[in-house]
Amino acid sequence: MSILVGPETRLMVSGLTGREGSFHGLNNRRYGTDLVAGVTPGKGGQDVEGVPIYDTARAAVAETGANTSMIFVPPRFAADAIFEAADAGVELIICISEGIPAHDMLRVYTHLRRGSTRLIGPNCPGVLSPGKANVGIIPAHFFSEGGVGLVSRSGTLTYQIGNELAQRGFGNSTIVGIGGDPVVGSSFIDVIERFEADP
Secondary structure, rough: OOOOOOOOEEEEEEOOHHHHHHHHHHHHHOOEEEEEEEEOOOOOOEOOOOOEOOHHHHHHHHHHHEEEEEEOOOOHHHHHHHHHHOOOOOOOEEEEEOOOOOOHHHHHHHHHHOOOEEEOOOOOEEEEEOEEEEEEOOOOHOOEEEEEEEEEOOOHHHHHHHHHHHHHHOEEEEEEEEOOOOOOOOOOOHHHHHHOOOO
């Protein structure tokens, strides 16, 4: 099976109008992820290759039913983007942005623990369920479908392990990069518990 992302994922990207956000967001769509919206304040009504842009996460969720958010904004705006996505009712937030001040992340961590929104990251490569969905910057060609769950802080090491497993005939159910910053939204234990509950 898989955890966190799959065919049910409806993705919105905060920062889809930026260079990195559009590159990786559209790459996720090419992989098969259902990219339904982008969020950039002041650019509502525009689109990126047919993906509608909204001024707020709340508007994007209301119009598209987005349930997953990828954060691809500068570090000084990232905490607010996480708060906004969580307050809009998004179930999963994957924050790729790095360099977010630790004090900001402590506020985010405390806020999210009061609700049901799950945060992966920041400073992470994302989450990939091979053959189902890719949310982030993980190069999917290193991985194959299978039953091995993989969680790591290091993006590069994750890719190497996935490639080694694939070469030996072992595929992955889901690959989760939890992020390398001092304060992250999900721990190894959080993700392992999800894997243990996965049928």
